[in-house]
Amino acid sequence: AQSVTQPDARVTVSEGASLQLRCKYSYSGTPYLFWYVQYPRQGLQLLLKYYSGDPVVQGVNGFEAEFSKSNSSFHLRKASVHWSDSAVYFCVLSASSGSWQLIFGSGTQLTVMP
Amino acid sequence: DPKIIQKPKYLVAVTGSEKILICEQYLGHNAMYWYRQSAKKPLEFMFSYSYQKLMDNQTASSRFQPQSSKKNHLDLQITALKPDDSATYFCASSQTGEHTGQLYFGEGSKLTVL
Numbered sequence: 333a334q335s336v337t338q339p340d341a342r343v344t345v346s347e348g349a350s351l352q353l354r355c356k357y358s359y360s361g362t363p364y365l366f367w368y369v370q371y372p373r374q375g376l377q378l379l380l381k382y383y384s385g386d387p388v389v390q391g392v393n394g395f396e397a398e399f400s401k402s403n404s405s406f407h408l409r410k411a412s413v414h415w416s417d418s419a420v421y422f423c424v425l426s427a428s429s430g431s432w433q434l435i436f437g438s439g440t441q442l443t444v445m446p
Numbered sequence: 447d448p449k450i451i452q453k454p455k456y457l458v459a460v461t462g463s464e465k466i467l468i469c470e471q472y473l474g475h476n477a478m479y480w481y482r483q484s485a486k487k488p489l490e491f492m493f494s495y496s497y498q499k500l501m502d503n504q505t506a507s508s509r510f511q512p513q514s515s516k517k518n519h520l521d522l523q524i525t526a527l528k529p530d531d532s533a534t535y536f537c538a539s540s541q542t543g544e545h546t547g548q549l550y551f552g553e554g555s556k557l558t559v560l
Contacts, residue, residue: 336488366548375450375536375551376489422489432479432502433491434549 334359336425336437344443347415353408353440355423364426365406366434367397371419379421382406393417415444449473450552452537458558459527466513467522467555469537477501477540478520479549480512484533492535495520496542527559 335358345351357363367379380391387399397408406423423437453468471478480492494502498514509531511523524531534556538549 373553375553376538376549377551378548381548432477432494432496433504434481434489435491436481436489438488 334425334427334435336423336435338421338423338437338440340440341438342441342443344445345413346445348412351408351410351413351417351442353421353423353442355406355408355437357404357406357423357425359404359425359427361427365397365399366424366426367391367395367406367408368422368424368436369419370422370439376422379408413442413444415446418442418444448553450537450539450550452535452552452555454555455553456556456558458560460560461527461529463527464523464525465527465557467524467535467537467557469520469522469552471518471520471537471539471550471552473539473541473550474518475539475541475550476517477542478514478518479538479540480520480522481536481538481551482533483536483554489536492522493520524557529559532557532559 337356365382368376369379370376380389382389382399390396395410420439422439425435450471459465477496479494481489483489492505493512509525513521534554536554537552540549
């Protein structure tokens with residue numbers, strides 16, 4: 333069965349600090365992986381995606397993520413966070429074939445303290 | 447301007463009643479979806495449509511019926527409402543379907559069933 337685990341429900345960091353949000357997935361095939369962000373009272377927006385190739389992918393607003401097949405992980409990172417990064421971040425999995433649905437993690441609420 | 451319009455943004459219903467959630471997308475996409483976000487649960491895939499045809503249905507209950515009157519419309523009819531149906535319902539679309547993962551989401555319709 334496919335699943336996504338985000339072990340940290342809430343993360344609080346100070347503005348300017350570095351950030352890592354953790355994501356582990358379970359899928360026997362080749363995964364397509366994504367990070368989405370949900371700002372308050374808004375829909376979800378795509379931050380970045382990984383299909384294949386370079387395991388480090390760049391996204392918008394200075395975010396990047398690293399895919400590790402051996403660890404079944406897709407952690408999100410940012411070198412220096414801004415208060416406007418406060419939001420809920422979702423790690424998302426799509427099966428590489430025959431699937432019309434995305435599997436969402438439970439989300440990590442990020443709070444950036446000024 | 448929002449490219450995916452969901453109406454209404456908020457609605458309150460009584461148990462046993464029926465509601466329709468409206469979704470229109472102006473992105474020229476061929477695939478549309480419904481996802482549900484309940485309290486303390488990850489986003490759950492409900493339906494996917496491609497060229498107005500149902501591609502995948504992960505909703506156990508027949509009380510949830512998607513309706514696609516036009517290519518850029520995918521409404522969601524919910525009958526015999528229950529308090530457990532209380533959630534935010536997100537409509538999404540993509541250029542094509544099937545595991546591409548790059549979805550565009552509306553801002554959601556928050557349903558409260560009393």
